[in-house]
Amino acid sequence: xxxxxxxxxxxxxxxxxxxxxxxxxxxxxxxxxxxxxxxxxxxxxxxxxxxxxxxxxxxxxxxxxxxxxxxxxxxxxxxxxxxxxxxxxxxxxxxxxxxxxxxxxxxxxxxxxxxxxxxxxxxxxxxxxxxxxxxxxxxxxxxxxxxxxxxxxxxxxxxxxxxxxxxxxxxxxxxxxxxxxxxxxxxxxxxxxxxxxxxxxxxxxxxxxxxxxxxxxxxxxxxxxxxxxxxxxxxxxxxxxxxxxxxxxxxxxxxxxxxxxxxxxxxxxxxxxxxxxxxxxxxxxxxxxxxxxxxxxxxxxxxx
Amino acid sequence: xxxxxxxxxxxxxxxxxxxxxxxxxxxxxxxxxxxxxxxxxxxxxxxxxxxxxxxxxxxxxxxxxxxxxxxxxxxxxxxxxxxxxxxxxxxxxxxxxxxxxxxxxxxxxxxxxxxxxxxxxxxxxxxxxxxxxxxxxxxxxxxxxxxxxxxxxxxxxxxxxxxxxxxxxxxxxxxxxxxxxxxxxxxxxxxxxxxxxxxxxxxxxxxxxxxxxxxxxxxxxxxxxxxxxxxxxxxxxxxxxxxxxxxxxxxx
Numbered sequence: 001x002x003x004x005x006x007x008x009x010x011x012x013x014x015x016x017x018x019x020x021x022x023x024x025x026x027x028x029x030x031x032x033x034x035x036x037x038x039x040x041x042x043x044x045x046x047x048x049x050x051x052x053x054x055x056x057x058x059x060x061x062x063x064x065x066x067x068x069x070x071x072x073x074x075x076x077x078x079x080x081x082x083x084x085x086x087x088x089x090x091x092x093x094x095x096x097x098x099x100x101x102x103x104x105x106x107x108x109x110x111x112x113x114x115x116x117x118x119x120x121x122x123x124x125x126x127x128x129x130x131x132x133x134x135x136x137x138x139x140x141x142x143x144x145x146x147x148x149x150x151x152x153x154x155x156x157x158x159x160x161x162x163x164x165x166x167x168x169x170x171x172x173x174x175x176x177x178x179x180x181x182x183x184x185x186x187x188x189x190x191x192x193x194x195x196x197x198x199x200x201x202x203x204x205x206x207x208x209x210x211x212x213x214x215x216x217x218x219x220x221x222x223x224x225x226x227x228x229x230x231x232x233x234x235x236x237x238x239x240x241x242x243x244x245x246x247x248x249x250x251x252x253x254x255x256x257x258x259x260x261x262x263x264x265x266x267x268x269x270x271x272x273x274x275x276x277x278x279x280x281x282x283x284x285x286x287x288x289x290x291x292x293x294x295x296x297x298x299x300x301x302x303x304x
Numbered sequence: 305x306x307x308x309x310x311x312x313x314x315x316x317x318x319x320x321x322x323x324x325x326x327x328x329x330x331x332x333x334x335x336x337x338x339x340x341x342x343x344x345x346x347x348x349x350x351x352x353x354x355x356x357x358x359x360x361x362x363x364x365x366x367x368x369x370x371x372x373x374x375x376x377x378x379x380x381x382x383x384x385x386x387x388x389x390x391x392x393x394x395x396x397x398x399x400x401x402x403x404x405x406x407x408x409x410x411x412x413x414x415x416x417x418x419x420x421x422x423x424x425x426x427x428x429x430x431x432x433x434x435x436x437x438x439x440x441x442x443x444x445x446x447x448x449x450x451x452x453x454x455x456x457x458x459x460x461x462x463x464x465x466x467x468x469x470x471x472x473x474x475x476x477x478x479x480x481x482x483x484x485x486x487x488x489x490x491x492x493x494x495x496x497x498x499x500x501x502x503x504x505x506x507x508x509x510x511x512x513x514x515x516x517x518x519x520x521x522x523x524x525x526x527x528x529x530x531x532x533x534x535x536x537x538x539x540x541x542x543x544x545x546x547x548x549x550x551x552x553x554x555x556x
Contacts, residue, residue: 078399083392085391085392087388089326090321099400101314141396
């Protein structure tokens with residue numbers, strides 16, 4: 001495991017903000033801590049990065065204790081903080097080159113510029129870069145030492161769609177290099193787009209962990225099957241299928257199921273028996289993370 | 305060890321390059337003292353200190369040397385570190401394995417380079433324009449005074465950086481905290497007098513006058529209270545304690 005977190009607790013003054021957080025991150029995966037603002041994502045990350053010693057629990061990053069062995073950790077883990085400035089007058093290539101001297105086995109400058117797509121602005125002063133370019137420069141600096149693990153704290157917050165897409169592309173490039181990536185976000189589409197596995201953090205607790213699909217299933221969501229309502233069904237000449245909770249909403253018929261394969265088989269059998277053909281417009285939609293997330297936050301809101 | 309030295313030098317090189325790229329920093333640090341040197345120097349050329357045969361400019365030039373040291377080491381370094389902290393550059397450095405000593409060392413080395421440039425330019429221009437030169441045999445004393453002043457004011461610069469809370473005010477706070485003292489310390493006018501007794505005693509306690517007198521003494525035989533060196537030493541120690549105590553890697 002690249003990261004092990006066990007019973008992690010954090011207290012600021014009299015307020016506990018992390019109430020026993022557990023998760024593991026495997027080598028080579030993109031792991032996303034997803035949660036609303038104030039859930040404790042950044043605090044968790046700061047503990048993993050060795051900036052804060054935790055109040056309780058066990059944390060291991062690349063086999064190291066981050067608080068006690070922060071110097072060694074920093075040689076092997078790249079960190080992109082939420083907000084962090086650059087020296088105002090430095091040029092892109094110059095700054096990356098300086099950062100390379102900090103590490104025992106740096107990546108080459110050309111390579112770093114390529115991964116984050118900043119080759120064209122290599123001689124531009126940092127203060128003239130756009131927000132998205134600055135973020136990609138953040139990535140390049142975090143990658144300078146060729147780390148095994150990269151932390152990204154809300155990498156695209158406040159970006160326009162184009163800048164986000166280019167950041168995502170850069171993160172995809174990191175993944176292709178085989179880096180383990182731990183990122184936080186409160187954007188669902190970002191988690192869905194990038195993450196191999198997700199942990200949903202809410203009010204200092206992990207609510208669910210797994211792949212996007214697993215999270216959706218564990219949240220009790222069903223697969224949605226829909227097709228164009230056959231005219232015979234609409235006119236009442238054909239009876240709806242047995243054992244399927246089908247709702248006919250005008251031109252579209254929809255059902256939700258926990259077992260997509262079986263429901264699909266039943267549906268197609270029913271269509272054949274009633275000479276309805278292959279069911280026009282048949283669509284099977286896996287449960288979306290968004291629905292799981294919203295449902296989760298809603299149910300928890302009720303508890304609270 | 306060699307690695308730390310190498311890292312320090314690389315850091316210093318980027319700092320120096322950035323310094324010269326920033327018109328505002330370079331202008332204030334470099335051009336301002338030289339401008340004062342030429343303007344006030346020209347106004348005083350030809351006149352002598354009352355009751356002596358010492359030319360005013362001979363004492364005025366080392367005063368501007370002191371001014372240059374203070375601007376480069378105190379104003380420039382102090383506001384620079386405040387801006388770096390405010391911008392989150394210091395915070396970013398903490399995400400790397402760069403030893404903090406190498407980083408601060410790089411800033412200091414770059415500051416020393418700026419001091420060398422500025423004092424060399426001031427000394428040369430003072431000599432060429434007004435014929436002001438150190439007394440024979442006092443060159444070493446002058447160099448020692450410059451080193452002592454640089455150490456003292458760079459330390460105080462690091463200390464003041466922790467007091468400055470915004471990047472916008474950094475330069476003004478640093479300037480405003482020493483310019484009035486520089487004026488009443490006689491940096492620009494060695495015969496400056498007429499202060500109330502208490503104020504002149506207060507001014508004597510600051511390191512500005514002490515540094516100016518150390519440097520002036522290398523140019524002309526001047527009253528030289530021995531406690532000037534102790535003064536600079538004490539301010540350095542106090543500045544170092546405060547700088548270490550208050551130093552933060554991130555803006556609060």
